[in-house]
Amino acid sequence: MTQLKTATPWTSIDHENIRLSELLGALSHALDLTEGQPAGHCVRSCWIGIHVGRAMGLPDLQLWELYYTILLKDLGCSTNAARICQLYLADDLSFKHDYKTVSDRLPQVLGFVFSHTGLKAGLADRFRAILNIMQNGGEIARELIETRCQRGAEIARQLHFPKAVCDGILSLDEHWNGLGKPNQIAGPAIPLYSRIALLSQIVDVFHRSAGREAALTEVRSRLGTWFDPHVVACFEQVAEDERFWEVLASETVETEVFALEPARRQILVDEDYLDDIARAFAQIIDSKSPFTSGHSERVAVYSDLIAEQMGFPVERRRWLKRAALLHDIGKLGVSNSILDKNGKLDEAEWVAMRNHATLSENILSRIEAFAEMARIGGGHHERLDGKGYPKGLDATQIAVETRIVSVADVFDALTANRPYRDAMPIPKALGIMRGEVGTSFDPDCFAALERSLDALNTVAELKAA
Numbered sequence: 001m002t003q004l005k006t007a008t009p010w011t012s013i014d015h016e017n018i019r020l021s022e023l024l025g026a027l028s029h030a031l032d033l034t035e036g037q038p039a040g041h042c043v044r045s046c047w048i049g050i051h052v053g054r055a056m057g058l059p060d061l062q063l064w065e066l067y068y069t070i071l072l073k074d075l076g077c078s079t080n081a082a083r084i085c086q087l088y089l090a091d092d093l094s095f096k097h098d099y100k101t102v103s104d105r106l107p108q109v110l111g112f113v114f115s116h117t118g119l120k121a122g123l124a125d126r127f128r129a130i131l132n133i134m135q136n137g138g139e140i141a142r143e144l145i146e147t148r149c150q151r152g153a154e155i156a157r158q159l160h161f162p163k164a165v166c167d168g169i170l171s172l173d174e175h176w177n178g179l180g181k182p183n184q185i186a187g188p189a190i191p192l193y194s195r196i197a198l199l200s201q202i203v204d205v206f207h208r209s210a211g212r213e214a215a216l217t218e219v220r221s222r223l224g225t226w227f228d229p230h231v232v233a234c235f236e237q238v239a240e241d242e243r244f245w246e247v248l249a250s251e252t253v254e255t256e257v258f259a260l261e262p263a264r265r266q267i268l269v270d271e272d273y274l275d276d277i278a279r280a281f282a283q284i285i286d287s288k289s290p291f292t293s294g295h296s297e298r299v300a301v302y303s304d305l306i307a308e309q310m311g312f313p314v315e316r317r318r319w320l321k322r323a324a325l326l327h328d329i330g331k332l333g334v335s336n337s338i339l340d341k342n343g344k345l346d347e348a349e350w351v352a353m354r355n356h357a358t359l360s361e362n363i364l365s366r367i368e369a370f371a372e373m374a375r376i377g378g379g380h381h382e383r384l385d386g387k388g389y390p391k392g393l394d395a396t397q398i399a400v401e402t403r404i405v406s407v408a409d410v411f412d413a414l415t416a417n418r419p420y421r422d423a424m425p426i427p428k429a430l431g432i433m434r435g436e437v438g439t440s441f442d443p444d445c446f447a448a449l450e451r452s453l454d455a456l457n458t459v460a461e462l463k464a465a
């Protein structure tokens, strides 16, 4: 088959222009997907919380910390998804979405458990799962929230945020009356940012699903149990402002939220910081499923090795590595009941699985400077013969950078453990891929992968000698 190669000219990106708030605001859409929330949930929660913080008279530094606590409150969201699936035999996305509307009143909790546990499982499995939750529900919920909050705080630390932001994320699910999780902290001992973030997310969830009155009713009904009365009083003040609600319900809320970041504290992202952000989000992606553990990191390493063999300049390789780290960001929007399924996917499940590439492209294209990375995220399952997905692009439409990530992606998929089979030895994986060079894979990229593996082998042999 004749190969046409469309090496897209590598766009030089002016990173000076990337603002931290815009970058993390865009990436927070991936966190919304994992939480099963409508797009923009973290951003809208930020709008709500900053208004509450302002009504409280918080100074700029604290508003800045509050801003990022709320925007990144769900950083740990992917770490408990697989466990939720396993324990509740449920789709983690709808489970997480609906859980946000449940109060701690027993009838509601029980109703939630019965309506969400093992709906598609056999009767015996469903009974076993419900029994386990009835017996150990408190501890199970505590463990799920602890994992999520601790991991979230850890990632915030990796993203260079100060302790106050990390602590705010850590205590997100603590309640004013001390009955929250995981540590049952009460009253003013709960970090202020957590108290505001908790209220903000509940307001957004109820406002989005049932409107302004429903949000207000919910806030008032949880006053003193979930919510700090002072935070509620400040929110009541904010709620009198008509414009607050108008923007919250509008398409422009995102732009308005970016404008809310305290001006004197705006941060521009440099190259090193961009690497750290890409690496942190790769960890979030890879934590979603036990079977994708380390996948994005390895695809980045293989992509870099291939690009090095193909003579890419260092700066271009650095950018490609970030694209490889984020290529599967859309997988955060795929349920673990599909990602971790031990068996053949049915047609509807395949559609959801294939959709991850589109989601990757959608999320990354929210950032103007990531346009090239977005194309790689959207195109990494395309094939040269046009039989790939999601768009069925052909060789004339697939850039060399995307071809590199495709080769690296499949090589890692074959040589890592999967739900349905064990890892494959490297020679066997290369043999399978060789059969698809020219139809699926680019010959130059595949040859570069082989050369780089040979070079690594030689180094290993020299070291062993």
Ligand SMILES: [Fe+2]
Pocket: 327, 328, 356, 357, 380, 381
């Ligand atoms: Fe993928």
Ligand SMILES: [Fe+2]
Pocket: 295, 299, 327, 328, 409
């Ligand atoms: Fe992948």
